[in-house]
Amino acid sequence: xxxxxxxxHVALLSAALLFAAATATPTTYPDNSKAVDFxxxxxxxxxxxxxxxxxxxxxxxxxxxxxxxxARVAIAISLSRARHMAxxxxxxxxxxxxxxAPRTAAALHDCFSTxxxxxxxxxxxxxxxxxxxxxxSFRFQxxxxxxxxxxxxxxxxxxxxxxxxxxxxxxxxxxxDRVENVKKFTSNALALVNSYANKETP
Numbered sequence: 001x002x003x004x005x006x007x008x009h010v011a012l013l014s015a016a017l018l019f020a021a022a023t024a025t026p027t028t029y030p031d032n033s034k035a036v037d038f039x040x041x042x043x044x045x046x047x048x049x050x051x052x053x054x055x056x057x058x059x060x061x062x063x064x065x066x067x068x069x070x071a072r073v074a075i076a077i078s079l080s081r082a083r084h085m086a087x088x089x090x091x092x093x094x095x096x097x098x099x100x101a102p103r104t105a106a107a108l109h110d111c112f113s114t115x116x117x118x119x120x121x122x123x124x125x126x127x128x129x130x131x132x133x134x135x136x137s138f139r140f141q142x143x144x145x146x147x148x149x150x151x152x153x154x155x156x157x158x159x160x161x162x163x164x165x166x167x168x169x170x171x172x173x174x175x176x177d178r179v180e181n182v183k184k185f186t187s188n189a190l191a192l193v194n195s196y197a198n199k200e201t202p
Contacts, residue, residue: 035060042070046191048184055185067196072129074189075149079122081182082152086115088178089159092171103166111159111175118155121148122186125193142197149190156183 036057043052055077056063056070063069089112096105125145132141160176 032060032064035064038065039063039070042067042192042195043188045195046188048188051184052188052192055188067192067199068129068132071189071192071196072126074185074192075122075126075129075145078149078152078182078185078189079119079126081185082115082119082122082156085178085182086112086119089115089175092175096171101167101169104163104169104171107162107166108171108175110162111179114155114158114162118152118186121152121155122189124148125152138200139197142193142200145193146190146197149186149193153183153186153190156186 039056039060040053043049043056046052052074056073059073063073089108093105093108093112096108125148128141128145128148132138156179160179163172163176166172
């Protein structure tokens with residue numbers, strides 16, 4: 001029942017993600033070179049600057065030179081990656097119920113659950129970023145975003161931790177590799193959120 005509920009929840013996120021993508025759709029500006037330079041420089045604060053730049057530079061016209069817009073788009077991208085990962089693990093989980101090693105099957109179910117939590121946390125962060133207000137409220141809201149994004153990263157790490165006792169094989173290797181990739185996007189988004197919070201908080 002929990003798996004079906006999470007799958008339904010993941011499906012509902014599609015509409016929210018479409019809206020997030022719409023807000024990050026490039027508009028027309030005569031010259032976005034300054035925006036591109038801003039993104040490249042900002043990405044140097046992340047652990048994976050090349051990935052950061054390649055994933056965000058396509059939205060230079062929307063981001064311009066706004067740290068807030070940069071962080072928000074990065075969160076939206078990490079949400080999309082987490083959602084796709086959850087769908088992938090859900091499919092593997094159903095297959096694992098019919099013949100995979102018990103520890104592998106258990107790890108897949110746990111991974112799907114933890115990614116469900118991560119999706120909730122990243123989605124909450126994106127919603128909070130759209131409701132930011134100045135003053136004390138800003139600090140409180142950004143604190144929420146930082147906490148939730150950090151928790152989402154922890155939940156993603158918990159997924160791979162669950163495979164430590166699972167037998168080596170294609171499923172374990174593929175899932176762990178994919179999760180590592182998703183973690184990079186979440187890590188970059190968190191770094192940009194922290195950078196924005198530090199710049200805007202007195």
